[in-house]
Amino acid sequence: MSDPAKKWKRREREATAGLLSGPLLWLLLFFVAPVVYVAVYSFGGIKLFPTDAGVVSLDSWRRFLGGGSVYMALFWKSIRISLTVSVIVVFLSYPVGYFLALCVKKRKYVLLLLIIAPFLTSYLLRVLAWKIILGDSGVINSFLFSVHLRSPDHPITWLLYSQFSVMLVLAYVWIPFVALPIFVSLDNLDRSVLEAASDLGASRWQTFWRVTFRLSLPGVVAAFVFVFVPTIGEFVTPLLVGGPSGYMYGNAIQDLFTKGLDWQTGSVLAMFLLLVVAGLMVLFGRFVQVRNVAT
């Protein structure tokens, strides 16, 4: 290679290194290192507290993965709750996205904004509002008392501090978020395709099912993943409205770290969650190209 070419190549490489060094260093230091640290902790390699074993062993993992672990049962409970919530949310958000993208001509962005606007208010306060609505002497029960459908001594108690309230609040929080990618994918649909389908004699239902829905499927799958993945590790909502039966996997992790002082078991649980989520994302990545989501 000639000298000027070598110099140019070197400068190119330096330029790339210069560009990458900042963000890469940041992520290596503050993302990769902490995660590796948690992984090492989960194998007992670290002794931070007097109660830590400080000896590398598979014990903590074996206790968790072996049969009968309470935490594993809790994990599956959380998966079940997340799946239910995600399905419900996608099911409810689709008509919203459909309506705004395909049926509204003039006001679609304003209405979209209307759906998203509650998000500017803090999530915690909105959950508090649900506590007031769902409580034993809250809005719903008070209403039922006043119209004599229920006596004040027998309110509907499962509205709050139950798995129901956890799912309700999670659905409430996620629907607007999920309506957005569905809306975007439907909005980008070429209307002429729909017209062509109906010209070919398809009924509206057939058009929807065989054309529209199929074309919007990547958006739907993305929306599902969008809500399913974070919900598995959810801990704030169950903490506020879950009660003893709404306790989820994320709560166990949080309690182990903040109250139980068993950081090793907490690390095991945290790593497991991370691995499951990473695995899910890789799986779904096969269906949804990153580039499609980006554009």
Next chain:
Amino acid sequence: MDAAASKGGLRLLRVFFALLAVFLYAPMVVLAIFSFNNGDVSFPLQGFTTRWYAQFFSNPLLIGALRRSAIVATLSSIIAVALGVLASFALIRRQFLGKSATSALFFSPLVIPYLVFGISLLLLFTVVDKLLTQVAGVYIGLGLHAVVIGHVVVSLPYVILTIMPLLERLSVSLEEAAHDLGAGTWQTFRRITLPLLLPALISSFLIAFTLSFDEFAIASFLAGTQPTWPVYLFAQLRVPSQLPQLVAVASVILLGSLVLVLFAEIVRRVVERRYGAEYSGRGIV
């Protein structure tokens, strides 16, 4: 005939949308009612008052938490955008070994649950502090700096996802033309590329800011003695004396967001009247 929905179907969809809007706003209305309640945020209602609104303006803890969140969000967003621009350029314009692995690394914070990430950062800072204390006798501790660091990490993928598409569309030939005309690399960047990238920079900044401002999980582990707004809120939710003021704040924010929606509708109407219906349908709002 409308291929998307029949008349009956349209009515159904409209009703569904209206019901959903009610569902989304019902808790906000409840909050608004309690912001005027002369008592604790629980039934029964105890009379009308506006004192909570007056009080929260002069509540130093509340204002402090809001201010801290604003600072953290601004700082972390600026850093995230800066790093994101660099990363985007590397990913779009450059060829190098291990590009897909690096790309995966940049997007991996999307995967980690914030609970796990907050804990892992807590661990890292704890260990680093223990080391520093033993070796150099210095103790940094947790605090807003830790929250900023954590927020930069989780915002970075969103920033890159926002900038990359626009950067891709920007024609390289523009920059080459500038080079030919004698502009240096930095000049080209500053006067050609940057202004063209501006919309993506602004949106990514806004996304990162919003993410950081309401972020609870990571901040709850790292904020130390300086609570950010969500951490402060969470602590106050369990305690009687500050709660009505917070509800008043929430009502103010709700009012603000409704005004925003109203404003958007007015703008749309104005644009429609001026430029015709085809323009107002997309892109303006």
Next chain:
Amino acid sequence: MTNELDRLAARTLKRRDFIRYAGVAAGAGVLAACKKAVKQGSGPTGGPSTARPPIGQEPGGLQVFDWSGYGGGEYYPGKEKQYLWADYQKATGDTPKFILFENDDAGYTKIAAGASYDVVHPCAYRFKDYVDLGVVQPWDTSLISNYSQLNPMLEQAGQIDGKQYFIVEDWGFIAPLYRADKVQPVEDSWSLLWDDRYSGRISWINTLEMLVIAGYYHQVPDPWTMTDDELAQMRDFLVSKKHLVSFLWDQSYDLWRAFKQGDVWIGYAWPDTVGYATAAGMDVVYMQPKEGRIWWSCGLGLFGSSANYYHAHEYANSWSTAKAALFLESYYYYGHANTRVDLSQLPPAIVKAFSLDDVTALQPPKAYVEAWISRRSVYSQYWSEVLAA
């Protein structure tokens, strides 16, 4: 919230008499607890006073790591400051900064993880854990002018290895609380906390203490040092009864709010809930269960790394006054270590909550001291399993 002090019933009972009785009873209980605790040497001795800068050169901004409602104004804005630390502010010109923990366990975990403040306010069953961590230093009681007013029997609980690591300030009971107008217990027993008739109306505390309560109910020989088998039994028992519980509380006010709204009729409660309920005119009973109540004490600890040595002592001094005692007793229905409180009139409810007319109230079998649990991490594991199940 009306002023408790303005509504005191005319009931002449010498406060001093009670403290004397309680002191004796407390002393007996404390000594019994001390027998259980293993004494080990640990903790920094605190630097020589000659190396310390005088109070004028201390940074100030005293950081107090505490429960809510102990100065930050969360429950009684204005009053908490007035009674607990206004004296401190007058003496030093400094305003303390309150950092709150969710409960004792959460506080300890944070400190074990490396967090550091000036003053901490844990409860006696944790004193030894803090000393073992090596983060606290002994107080110099000669710097606390009000120290002589404090009950020496209670202060003994704050001594580890003969050094006064903690200044015991407040104490109180743990017992079932129930609404007399809604609940008729079968007997005066902790079993009310899992009474099938009141499903959904019960609240437990969100700590491993529930295992201990279950232990007392099942007449385990020593609920504070249970074997793995016993713990497993208690865990399974609690899991089987968990469906009766509406929610688990971390802060006492959570329980009170549930009582106030009528959602909960029965709770594992500290005396302050009795105070709120009585002030609101609710008909509640703070039970004396047949298995016995539990009584706790808490105290102020000083961090070894604190740069506010003299400020901290002034703060402890402010907390040790009769004024502070008056506040805790009248508003939270907690006891206080100060023996000179000149309170000759108390509402009947306080008398009942403290069992003032019963001298043996702090002794077994009426009450058991909340003891240090040597296998606390094991208890904690079993409690997490109760939560997760």
